Amino acid sequence: MSEVVIETEGLSKDFGPTHALQGLDLTVRAGDVFGFIGPNGAGKSTTMRILMDVLRPTSGTVRVLGTDPRTGGGRLRARIGYLPGELALDGRSEVGSWLDYQARLHGAAPGAWRPYAERLGLDPGRRIGKLSRGNKQKVGLARAFAHSPELLVLDEPTGGLDPLMQQEFLVMVREARAAGQTIFLSSHILSELEHVAETVGVLRQGRLVTSAPLTELRDRLGTTVTVETEHPLDPAPVGRLEGVEEVHADGTVLTVDLHGSPDALLKHLAAHHVVHLRAEAPDLETSVLRLYHDDEEADR
Ligand SMILES: Nc1ncnc2c1ncn2[C@@H]1O[C@H](COP(=O)(O)OP(=O)(O)OP(=O)(O)O)[C@@H](O)[C@H]1O
Ligand SMILES: [Mg+2]
Numbered sequence: 001m002s003e004v005v006i007e008t009e010g011l012s013k014d015f016g017p018t019h020a021l022q023g024l025d026l027t028v029r030a031g032d033v034f035g036f037i038g039p040n041g042a043g044k045s046t047t048m049r050i051l052m053d054v055l056r057p058t059s060g061t062v063r064v065l066g067t068d069p070r071t072g073g074g075r076l077r078a079r080i081g082y083l084p085g086e087l088a089l090d091g092r093s094e095v096g097s098w099l100d101y102q103a104r105l106h107g108a109a110p111g112a113w114r115p116y117a118e119r120l121g122l123d124p125g126r127r128i129g130k131l132s133r134g135n136k137q138k139v140g141l142a143r144a145f146a147h148s149p150e151l152l153v154l155d156e157p158t159g160g161l162d163p164l165m166q167q168e169f170l171v172m173v174r175e176a177r178a179a180g181q182t183i184f185l186s187s188h189i190l191s192e193l194e195h196v197a198e199t200v201g202v203l204r205q206g207r208l209v210t211s212a213p214l215t216e217l218r219d220r221l222g223t224t225v226t227v228e229t230e231h232p233l234d235p236a237p238v239g240r241l242e243g244v245e246e247v248h249a250d251g252t253v254l255t256v257d258l259h260g261s262p263d264a265l266l267k268h269l270a271a272h273h274v275v276h277l278r279a280e281a282p283d284l285e286t287s288v289l290r291l292y293h294d295d296e297e298a299d300r
Contacts, residue, residue: 002029002032003029003030004027004030005032005184006026006027006028006063007028007061007063008025008061009060010024010025010061011024011025011026011062012057012058012059012060013043013057013058013206020046021046021057022206023060023206024043024047024060026047028184028199029182029199030182031182032183032199033182033183033185033196033198034182034183034197034198035185035186035187035200036048036184036185036201037186037187037190037193037200038186038188038202038204039188040188042204042205042206044155044156045155047203048084048153048186049084050069051069051080051184052069052080053070053072053077054084056070064080064151065080077106078149079149079151080149080153081145081147081151081152081154082144082154083143083144083152083153083155083157084155085155085186087136087139089136089139091128094125094126095117095123095124095127095128096125098128099139099142099143099146102146106146107147108146108148112146113145116141116145116172117138120138120141120142120165121165122142133160134160134162134165137157137159137161138161138165141154141157141172148179148181149181150181150182151183151184152176152181152182152184152185153184154184155186156187156188157185158187158192166192170195173196198214199211199213200213218281220259222245222257222259223279224255224282225255225256225258225262225277225278226276226277226278227253227254227277228252228254228274229252229272229274230252230272231252231272232249232252233249235249238254241268242260242263243260243261243263244257244264252275258279
């Protein structure tokens with residue numbers, strides 16, 4: 001097992017009567033790309049602010065790169081690339097001089113941000129205050145990546161980016177991952193991170209609903225197999241086959257919810273004339289939404 005980079009235990013944060021985090025236990029391992037997913041108000045930004053010591057928890061423990069953020073100070077922050085949810089930039093500065101200044105703060109080589117600015121299509125000579133939202137986001141991303149930090153904490157990094165730039169961002173994440181950096185990033189939408197996250201944690205009302213490798217999450221969700229046969233099939237014996245969790249018959253079309261190996265199903269089908277067969281992963285997004293929902297039901 002690789003080293004733990006982020007660990008919270010029983011982490012809680014109250015804002016007056018609002019329980020933003022309610023005993024959050026979170027583990028992020030070195031070299032992982034961890035997607036932190038959850039609806040508005042789930043507590044994603046609050047968690048990230050606590051990791052960066054922008055906020056202090058009401059109770060519970062936090063360790064980031066082996067250190068408590070409360071005592072880690074500038075030395076710890078220099079090992080992290082942070083993109084806050086609400087970027088506060090100096091509007092009067094030029095992009096380039098601001099990024100140079102930030103590089104000095106982080107002990108990074110001056111100009112290390114240039115390749116990132118270039119690939120994100122950012123003009124270093126523009127005044128920050130005049131930039132569009134997406135371009136401001138790029139300034140924040142260039143700052144977070146520039147000093148090749150061990151850990152990237154990115155709060156909704158794709159917000160405001162157009163689809164082409166979202167793709168470029170995903171390439172940057174993959175490169176960072178290949179270089180051994182750990183990436184912890186948040187989003188409302190799983191599909192945005194599906195192609196890059198290796199582990200997904202789903203947060204709801206300040207608690208982790210699930211945290212698992214994406215492959216495991218996919219396995220848990222299974223495969224939907226749709227079969228059309230020349231003559232209608234009896235669904236009952238299909239429902240008893242190994243790996244079949246649910247079966248629905250509509251005339252000559254059977255829809256099967258399959259978990260694990262399709263072997264038993266295929267052998268059963270081999271005795272019939274199969275006109276058409278399709279196997280597809282259920283939509284991950286819908287399934288995760290259902291996960292939020294099921295949890296709500298359980299709360300009642
Ligand atoms: N400074 C604050 N003062 C009071 N309440 C706050 C503060 N910051 C966050 N909250 C509350 O804490 C809860 C969690 O907020 P948080 O911003 O962490 O959620 P989030 O998951 O990042 O949501 P979003 O997807 O909308 O960014 C919300 O109910 C929010 O209103
Ligand atoms: Mg947020």
